[in-house]
Amino acid sequence: MAEVEFRGVSRRFGDVQALHGLDLSVADGEFLILVGPSGCGKSTALRLLAGLDKPTSGEILIAGRPVTRLGPGERDIAMVFQNYALYPHMSVFQNLAYGLRQRRTPRAEIDRRVRETAVLLDIDGLLARKPGQLSGGQRQRVAMGRALVRRPQAFLLDEPLSNLDAKLRTQVRGDLKRLHREVPVTSIYVTHDQVEAMTLGDRICVMSNGEVQQIGSTDDIYNRPANTFVAGFMGSPPMNLVSGEARGGSVRVAGTALADFPSSDRPVIVGFRPEDLRIDGPSEASTVPARIDFCEPLGSHVLVHALVEAGGPGSDATPTSVIAQAPPGTSYDSGAAVGFAVAPGKVFVFDAETGQAAPPARDHVTTARPGSPS
Amino acid sequence: MSTAELTSSVEPGSTTRAWRLPFSPWHLVLAPLTFVLVVPLLWMVVTSLQTQGEANRFPPVLLPHDPRIANYADAWHTAPFGTFFLNSTLVAFVVVVSNLVVCSLAGYAFARVRFLGSTALFMLLMATLMVPFQVTMIPVFLIVKWFGDNVSPYLGINHLGALMLPNLATAFGIFFLRQFFQTVPVELEEAARVDGTSRIGVLFKIVLPLSMPAMSTLAALTILTSWNDFLWPLIVITNTDQMTVPLGLSYFQGAHQTNWPLLMAGNVMSLVPMVIVFVLAQRYFVQSVAGTGLKG
Numbered sequence: 317m318a319e320v321e322f323r324g325v326s327r328r329f330g331d332v333q334a335l336h337g338l339d340l341s342v343a344d345g346e347f348l349i350l351v352g353p354s355g356c357g358k359s360t361a362l363r364l365l366a367g368l369d370k371p372t373s374g375e376i377l378i379a380g381r382p383v384t385r386l387g388p389g390e391r392d393i394a395m396v397f398q399n400y401a402l403y404p405h406m407s408v409f410q411n412l413a414y415g416l417r418q419r420r421t422p423r424a425e426i427d428r429r430v431r432e433t434a435v436l437l438d439i440d441g442l443l444a445r446k447p448g449q450l451s452g453g454q455r456q457r458v459a460m461g462r463a464l465v466r467r468p469q470a471f472l473l474d475e476p477l478s479n480l481d482a483k484l485r486t487q488v489r490g491d492l493k494r495l496h497r498e499v500p501v502t503s504i505y506v507t508h509d510q511v512e513a514m515t516l517g518d519r520i521c522v523m524s525n526g527e528v529q530q531i532g533s534t535d536d537i538y539n540r541p542a543n544t545f546v547a548g549f550m551g552s553p554p555m556n557l558v559s560g561e562a563r564g565g566s567v568r569v570a571g572t573a574l575a576d577f578p579s580s581d582r583p584v585i586v587g588f589r590p591e592d593l594r595i596d597g598p599s600e601a602s603t604v605p606a607r608i609d610f611c612e613p614l615g616s617h618v619l620v621h622a623l624v625e626a627g628g629p630g631s632d633a634t635p636t637s638v639i640a641q642a643p644p645g646t647s648y649d650s651g652a653a654v655g656f657a658v659a660p661g662k663v664f665v666f667d668a669e670t671g672q673a674a675p676p677a678r679d680h681v682t683t684a685r686p687g688s689p690s
Numbered sequence: 691m692s693t694a695e696l697t698s699s700v701e702p703g704s705t706t707r708a709w710r711l712p713f714s715p716w717h718l719v720l721a722p723l724t725f726v727l728v729v730p731l732l733w734m735v736v737t738s739l740q741t742q743g744e745a746n747r748f749p750p751v752l753l754p755h756d757p758r759i760a761n762y763a764d765a766w767h768t769a770p771f772g773t774f775f776l777n778s779t780l781v782a783f784v785v786v787v788s789n790l791v792v793c794s795l796a797g798y799a800f801a802r803v804r805f806l807g808s809t810a811l812f813m814l815l816m817a818t819l820m821v822p823f824q825v826t827m828i829p830v831f832l833i834v835k836w837f838g839d840n841v842s843p844y845l846g847i848n849h850l851g852a853l854m855l856p857n858l859a860t861a862f863g864i865f866f867l868r869q870f871f872q873t874v875p876v877e878l879e880e881a882a883r884v885d886g887t888s889r890i891g892v893l894f895k896i897v898l899p900l901s902m903p904a905m906s907t908l909a910a911l912t913i914l915t916s917w918n919d920f921l922w923p924l925i926v927i928t929n930t931d932q933m934t935v936p937l938g939l940s941y942f943q944g945a946h947q948t949n950w951p952l953l954m955a956g957n958v959m960s961l962v963p964m965v966i967v968f969v970l971a972q973r974y975f976v977q978s979v980a981g982t983g984l985k986g
Contacts, residue, residue: 368880389886401877405899418886466885 318379325374349517394463560586587664603655738954774938797867870904910971
């Protein structure tokens with residue numbers, strides 16, 4: 317086990333800058349998630365760490381040792397690929413043993429470690445089979461076993477759950493968490509799924525356009541997003557972001573003051589999460605007026621989609637879509653006029669030009685109490 | 691369309707009578723084509739069992755009056771067929787092994803290794819496929835003669851080395867294997883490299899075991915080409931001891947007369963190994979053409 321460090325790592329492909337000076341440290345035994353949309357540079361960063369690609373500039377260290385110029389086999393890392401990359405002409409046993417054979421491990425030791433790992437992952441009954449005879453979940457576990465058996469200094473996982481169905485994904489996510497608890501190897505996990513990111517990692521690194529947007533715990537990322545990208549990417553459904561203004565010491569949307577915000581008068585972006593919204597009547601105090609678009613019943617709750625005229629009722633600005641999470645059974649007619657109240661302390665303010673988070677807004681003195689919908 | 695329906699004219703309300711062929715209509719096209727392709731082979735076998743008089747008769751004799759199996763023994767003893775077969779086998783073996791080794795290395799380099807000029811070099815290699823042998827046979831002759839004079843006589847004119855040297859690797863073989871290697875998922879190679887395999891190790895331990903259809907196809911095609919090669923051996927070999935089977939069959943073609951039964955018997959004997967090779971390798975032809983469909 318070891319710590320992993322990126323120091324100013326950049327990677328350019330022709331005219332495209334895939335990574336811009338990445339500075340990142342992963343502590344010994346930590347499970348770090350790299351999350352972001354397609355093309356954000358997370359897989360590039362993982363491949364550079366694995367040695368499957370060379371950085372344009374910068375340094376990569378594993379356990380304090382520079383590995384930038386070392387080949388993949390010399391870095392003592394193991395990788396789980398998105399499509400598992402099991403050797404189809406080898407049995408499960410041979411797949412697990414392959415890396416150990418390459419390192420000239422004694423046969424008896426190979427046999428012992430392969431069987432131990434197979435038992436740990438509940439694949440000991442599959443050792444004679446070929447990958448083509450396994451289900452998706454079994455292949456997944458064999459791929460993890462192939463990485464685990466080597467006892468590397470770091471695990472690299474490149475979207476390993478993306479090829480699984482939803483139910484299996486949930487199950488394997490739990491298996492991964494348990495596995496990391498039992499074998500706490502430094503792990504870097506790449507995913508575009510923010511649910512995986514929030515549930516699996518000790519820390520999350522949100523990336524976009526080759527740059528780190530924010531690094532922090534799940535709580536940090538979710539409750540203190542650094543900018544509009546992080547706010548809008550993390551959370552399902554994502555945070556609602558509407559145009560507003562800082563005026564007269566408060567932050568306002570559609571003319572409604574939502575919270576105290578000492579600042580010069582300027583346009584801002586106001587964010588609030590769906591679960592922090594309460595749907596009231598349209599003329600209630602401190603509610604943002606909106607019109608219902610449609611409702612999505614999901615069993616445990618209802619997602620209510622509405623349109624907010626950020627410039628105020630009757631303005632020419634294009635209405636902004638807003639989602640609120642309501643209790644099960646909630647129903648509204650399309651076009652119905654409502655008002656959204658935001659829970660105290662749950663108003664996020666971002667600079668309209670840079671998208672960066674402003675200091676937290678304080679509750680407006682007349683903000684409505686939290687509670688169930690009317 | 692798998693079946694054909696021939697229907698008589700139908701009046702509304704009346705019973706329809708559908709006529710169906712008991713086989714696919716494609717057979718109506720394939721059967722005559724097969725006949726056209728098989729007839730020369732059958733004629734060759736029939737002629738090999740005839741006497742010289744029957745072979746020269748017109749119209750041709752379709753069934754010999756008294757099949758003469760002894761033609762095969764006569765053909766074998768008239769010319770040193772054993773030597774011809776041995777030479778052809780040796781040349782084919784060396785050429786096949788060399789092609790498999792060299793073309794797989796070159797094909798892998800072109801498929802997976804990025805180096806300066808790789809695209810231009812590959813285009814140049816492919817361009818040589820368009821140059822007919824008749825254009826290059828004299829320069830190749832001179833090169834082989836130079837090898838024989840300056841490197842080793844066994845590589846020169848009138849030796850089996852002259853048959854092997856120009857064919858140790860072919861542009862087609864490199865192209866064929868390059869195309870196949872590109873279908874092997876690159877993640878398998880990356881996984882092997884992460885597991886500590888060297889670049890060349892990835893080729894031998896991962897890529898080649900997955901490329902057996904392509905390798906078998908290339909081996910079979912190379913054997914067929916080498917075994918049937920007539921023009922190049924005709925140019926460089928004059929010693930009977932160094933002749934291959936196609937060249938040796940010319941023994942039965944005299945200046946004024948051709949011994950057709952013995953010539954055909956020799957042809958049938960030379961055909962047998964190639965038929966065996968083809969029968970053994972034919973499923974690999976289909977596999978390599980259809981693609982691997984490999985998923986990790």
